[in-house]
Amino acid sequence: MSEGIPLFPLSFEVNGRAVELEIEPQESLAEVLRNRLNLTGTKVSCEVQVCGACTVLVDGLPVSACTFLAYEARNKKVLTIEGLAAPDGTLHPLQQAFVDESAFQCGFCTPGMILAARALLEERPLPTEEEIRASMDGNICRCTGYLPIVHAIQKAAQALRSRS
């Protein structure tokens, strides 16, 4: 890392585990997750908070990790795509529904897409199609044309409902 820049400590929780790091003040959450913690499931694309590819959840709310300073995550709980499946590897209903519905092609937007959908379903467990379209508008997919993603989110909502 660059010389001469003072490091400072960062404590936060990532995917249920306490993490203590020394970081540079300007590091984004995406940089810390990808470069320091090797959690490369978080993808970086537009770098201007438009595409949603880098979406992670901070205390349950979706943020664009590309423009979110890692420092702002201090003492908070961060969930990345690597932390979504059950500890035994069982896929989260959203992950399973994305597979079943072919709701991705290249997969580069998928981690951010799934986490944004998870935040939506936390707030609205059974969203209408219009609510899904409106809520997910900040996540771009260049491959699918979106329809399979809408179907996957609806399917996951049903699965989560019957589970609870």
Added chain:
Amino acid sequence: MSEKKREFYVVNHSVPRGDGVAKVTGQAKYASDVVLPGMAYAKLLRSPYAHARILSIKVGEAEAQPGVFAVLTGDRLEGLNPYYGHAVKDHPVLAMGKVRYVGEPVVAVVAVDERTAFQALDHITVQYEEMPAVLSVEQALAKGAPILHERTFAAGGFRGFEADVSAGRGTNICQEAHVTWGDADKAFAEAAAVVEGEYYYPMAYAYAMEPYVCVAEVNESGVTCYSSCQHPFIVRHDVAGVFNLPVSKVRLVVPFVGGGYGSKSYTKIEPLTAACAWKARRPVKLQLSVEEAVLTTRSDDALVRERTAVDAQGKLLARQATIYLNTGAYAENSPLVCEKAANRAAGPYRIPNARIDCYGVYTNTAPASSFRGFGSAQVTLAAESQIDEIAEKIGQDPLAFRLANVAERGEVFFPKSRPLDGDLKSDLKKVADLLGWDKPLPKGKGRAVGCTASDAGAYPVTSAAVRVHGDGSVSVLTGSTELGQGSHTIVAQIAAEEIGVPFEKVRVVGSDTAITPFDRSTGASRTTTLMGRAVLEACQDAVSQMRAMAADVLRCPVEEVTLMRGGVQRGADRLDWSQVLARYFGLPDGEVLGRAYLRKAGDLSQLPVFWELGCLGVQVSVDEETGRVHLEKLAVVGDVGLAINPALAEGQDLGAATMGMGIGLYEELIYDGEQLVNNSLLDYRVPRFSDLPEELHLALTENQDGVGPYGAKGGGEGSLNPISSALVNALYRATGVRLRRVPLLPERVWRALRDARHGRESCPAPTKQDAKSRREAG
């Protein structure tokens, strides 16, 4: 649909993607995730001028920065061949002597991390002497125009067509293509009706969400690149040329690719990254941003002057088009785009006379290259607009006119080419049914249909290897890259079908030029047809070998061994493949290697490999207050021969149509003078969830009429090609106002509607790209 020729176990089923779990859990590795031990990072200093001589580059101060390992410039490439390009070798690894567009890489800094490399760029001084620039096709073709490329070029081995090279012959023409048959002039003179017009299709950005990235390592074994590229074997060829190495010493590894859409075809940043690694004597990663990716590759924008004639019976008589493609500063794949645009300009109709002249023209703008459907989308705006225009002129319904003129299945509608291997006529009827063509519409809404045929598949050279392991599991070695289109899923389905094992027992290995056999490219919708067929034939080769092994272990003539699914039978004896291999080799895990090579021979000798069809219908609503055009209904028919995986095939059709809709309605790269002004997702508007049409119909035509496995043909580009023209035609039917350029931006439409109310002709195609007026219009 004709009856299927056999029952399928795995093929023709929508099995979940083989890469599904990796992609939903974040385990899928892309080139941007590759980290090598001791890896350094490169950043680029780019040209601020469109056309300028480089007088001097001072890098001493940058080199002295702590953490900087190397600084590379065009005159520090001694020992390398600094120019590459599969069509013509006009592209320097770094600018040599002069720059040809704003954003061209001039200096690369390699440092311990990205930030250090980036900061070191500030310590570089480049002195330029500005030269006059040409920023539009018109300027580039003007008499006495400054010339971008003075040297002459030989045709590259992977160029993909036969015509003479135009680049470097004293003009700015990079490539020209001419297609003629019949006597167009005579036909126009005798025509019952003629329509004529000028159309403009914009510059677009594919926005693969993973921008270009490469990690390169250079050592005694040669050059290794991990790259987000579509065509690793052609990149290998170019890198081998730059480094004077045999291809065996150049290794291209392609992990998952975060979107391609043609924009990752051919060589991009791999020679530069490898040169950085060579200079810095350590592995180097070069990760571009979106802003830099746009400056690396965009699509050719096109100005098309076209006319179309019919006879008194309403039959198409002739088409004539002159096409100018803005190719930008370097050829890249634009020579082939030019060739394809010419081939595709007349459309999939029975037309006795045609004359098409197409010019790809160098300008001092970012290089243009392949973009999904390349060439076709650019010329189809004009071609399919004029089908509606001429139908109206003779008082015919545009659907009925198409049905009366579209080429029949089996008809040779383009000279010296494969007869039409699809059923566009029935596809059009299907689309019209899905759309509800005859149902009345309220004011402010309109419907349109459109169709295209693209000479697809590129040059048919593809090989594959299939290993059947001792336990009956299978590895497929494929050079086709997994861009998201599902190539690795469909080859696994084919292997599972042919070897007779469950899909889950097949592992796909690819793409790695050191391991996987040669495949020309992953583009032109060729993978299902060609790689699918190579894998099928490699499986058949393995099965035939295993049958002989079974005869050996059963001590009988081969003829007495009958094939059954997953093994063999002789009388009451049944052996599955694992039993055959275990008994043949006498220990676990002995294996059989099946292989296949495809070349331009037999039923692949007639090009194109297949005609990729596009057929769709749209219904739009137009808000006359704001000019907003909204796609509310979309119907797409994919004529794919046989869908190896129907869900994936339909996914490709919807994805391509959505991408095309983006260009039809919002997407356009804009130059203000020398400067590209909207190369950021903040300013470049791609389709979002909220743009999804309210009503969507996706259907497949499966007549098993392709040369691919089980009669399959490629898809995935077709539905992009006709959508802009369909949107334009639907807008006309909704409002009576015809625009001859896209995107149909609200302001552009609003102005056209207002002008129509005042009786003014509005929004013609621009005869010159006046940036100021375009900015105002946009």
